[in-house]
Amino acid sequence: MATEAEALTNDWGGGVHPYRVGHRKLGMWLFIMSDSLTFSALLIAYAYVRASNVWPTPFKFYPSIVFSSVMTLVLLSSSLTMVFAVSASAKRQLAAARKWIIATAVLGATFIVLHAIEWKHLIDEGLTPFALPHEWAEKWPGATPLFGATFFGITGMHMFHVFTGCIYLLVVAARVKKASHEDVEISGLYWHFVDLVWMFVFPMIYLLSIGI
């Protein structure tokens, strides 16, 4: 019969703490599992309608691809600042942790502003959730009007996650002295997940719809 200490050194032993994470961190992982299925379902539904229809490929280098690439850079950088925040929090350097968390939230807000500008370009062209701009409808005869629905639906859902993430991070930054290290780490898990989702949204929505 293995002792608990032996069980913990052996991954198959399990022991009484098979996961060695707190209940809150496990809860965040379970939430991330369910949310990743939500986004997968949205992206698969998008791929389904795209594969069965004439699909417009309207994105120009400027503004759409430039904006979305810069947004990717901003989001990846915000993940790096979040890692620095968690690393500072692990060393109990709380002032530094707070500074990095706020930097992450600022980068998140930058992402939202850039995305809003990018949305506005398309809305000004005449794209709505259930109709294509006239110019697109002429260029791609018979194209499905669902382009707008999938575009605004998926990027809007992602933007909502970034928005809630910014609020979450600001709350954690404000409470960083009361919060445990694990609380900071959990907010980091959520933020990295939002980044991860964008790694699929960016190529599927933007890069596969570049106008030739």
Added chain:
Amino acid sequence: MSAHTESHDEHFAGSNKLFISIWIWLLVLTGIEVFFGYIHLPVIYMLVILMGASIIKAALIVAYFMHLRFERLPLVLTIVPAVVVCICLLLVFFPDSFRSRDLRTAPPPTAPPTGQPSH
């Protein structure tokens, strides 16, 4: 083989240098994706390249930024396979998508089927 393995709760594995190098890899892969966006390959190759790069990026984020590589194996085995299997199961809908595409692109029937009275 002692109990000290359990006393690592506040320990955060991985150096800042490691995380910066992961960030650079993610940027490089993003650059490659944008580059391929402008090379006019058949859509199937584009999908394989873009999804391949995205899966690598996702794996880097989950393993290093989300720290899963440094967690206990049972946690990894609880989280990852279930999500991957569920996502793959969503792909069962695609034959129907291709069927609707083929219906749209198929030429219209030229003669009514035999044995049916024509109006």
